[in-house]
Amino acid sequence: MRNLVLFIATSLDGYIATKDESLDWLFKVEGEGDNGYAKFYETVDTVLIGKKTYDWIMKHETGEFPYKNKECYVFTRSPIEDNENVRFINDDITSFTNELKNQEGKNIWIVGGGELLQSFIKEKLVDEIILTIAPTVIGNGIPLFKEGDYQLDLTLKGTKNYNQFIELHYGVNN
Template sequence: MNRSRKIVLFIAISIDGYIARPDGDISWLDDVQGEGDNGYSEFIQSVDTVVMGKKTYDDVLKLTNNQYPYEGKTSYIFTRKETSTNLNLVFTNENPAAFAEKLKSEEGSDIWLVGGADLLDSFMKEKLVDEYIITTAPIILGDGIPLFKANNPEIKLNQKSTRQYGEFVQYHYVHA
């Protein structure tokens, strides 16, 4: 049986909807008491492909001392500049809708839309995200990089589950 691959957003936010401070800093997540790895291990086993923007890619490398954490997963990095392939790392500037259609038609597990906000926005405007797994941290940042930008289409969702990991609360939504 060939099941369709899904594009899944898996991300953490502040209560007021920010994924980072204005300068991109996410250290506030370290101040929240979680439980284990807050569902990350379970989630990462469900995907074989990661998709992110170039700024998010650069931030991931900074956070991990240039040790790319998604080895063994095919990674697509959306960039306005270079396009190249290096092992399982593909830099692309494809149209998101054509890209998603091609990727979903291939055999494999689900696809993790890592971020950032600009890439998510382009995927949302084309209604390409199938599931949203959003983990909320008990902090109000007051300003920062919002998860959702203005002028997105209305998207009706059903809540699939809610889980608590220490102080974090994770909401899992699917299309209605």
């Protein structure tokens, strides 16, 4: 079975973006190379994105679609035509994701956002969390983990240092 992996950066106080969806705080931190992104990116062949995150990427990304060489699925509640880069999914998240996990291939990356992640957590679909923490406190914003009735028990698989960033790699005990 393939693993469903969350690979994401967060502020020290647990936010993935400011209230106005800015990531400026993240890019002010001095990292090392690409902070492990390229190495991680090689371990996945499928990308899952929520519609809000997809819209943010399309608005802020200049040039080519960033996940062009991967199978890319965007979860949405609206019927939207697929395009050359993504397939829009409004099926049941659990059955669709389990179908993907049972196919041959590399890991599956949860790019974001918070609502999609919460659905995956509630349904116990997440297998690994690779969390890169920036030494920044932003006070409020979009939280990595939304408040809810769930609990995740994790096992630390490793840590890495990328200059000012710390990466924590956890396995999820389902």
